[in-house]
Amino acid sequence: xxxxxxxxxxxxxxxxxxxxxxxxxxxxxxxxxxxxxxxxxxxxxxxxxxxxxxxxxxxxxxxxxxxxxxxxxxxxxxxxxxxxxxxx
Numbered sequence: 426x427x428x429x430x431x432x433x434x435x436x437x438x439x440x441x442x443x444x445x446x447x448x449x450x451x452x453x454x455x456x457x458x459x460x461x462x463x464x465x466x467x468x469x470x471x472x473x474x475x476x477x478x479x480x481x482x483x484x485x486x487x488x489x490x491x492x493x494x495x496x497x498x499x500x501x502x503x504x505x506x507x508x509x510x511x512x513x
Contacts, residue, residue: 432460440510446470454490458497463510466490 428443435441442463445453450471454464466486474480474489491501502510 428456428460432462444470448473451489455493455497458494458499463502464490 432441440463442465443453443457444465445451448471450466454466457464466489467483468480468486471486472479474485480486494501507513
């Protein structure tokens with residue numbers, strides 16, 4: 426409920442993302458993607474690929490979120506696009 430409320434009160438056109446740690450990482454990423462937010466993934470947030478199964482690499486986690494993003498009809502930012510989004 427809190428995420429829905431926050432997404433409704435931020436200024437239009439805002440760039441936003443969520444972070445979930447551990448078992449909350451993937452569900453939070455999926456919710457953010459359905460709401461137009463951005464996500465981050467990596468072993469620093471979650472060392473598991475699935476329940477009881479350690480992720481082998483960051484790339485494995487990134488590949489999964491790319492696949493899910495495509496299923497949601499979301500495009501993945503290139504490194505250049507990400508830098509622009511983050512004003513880096």
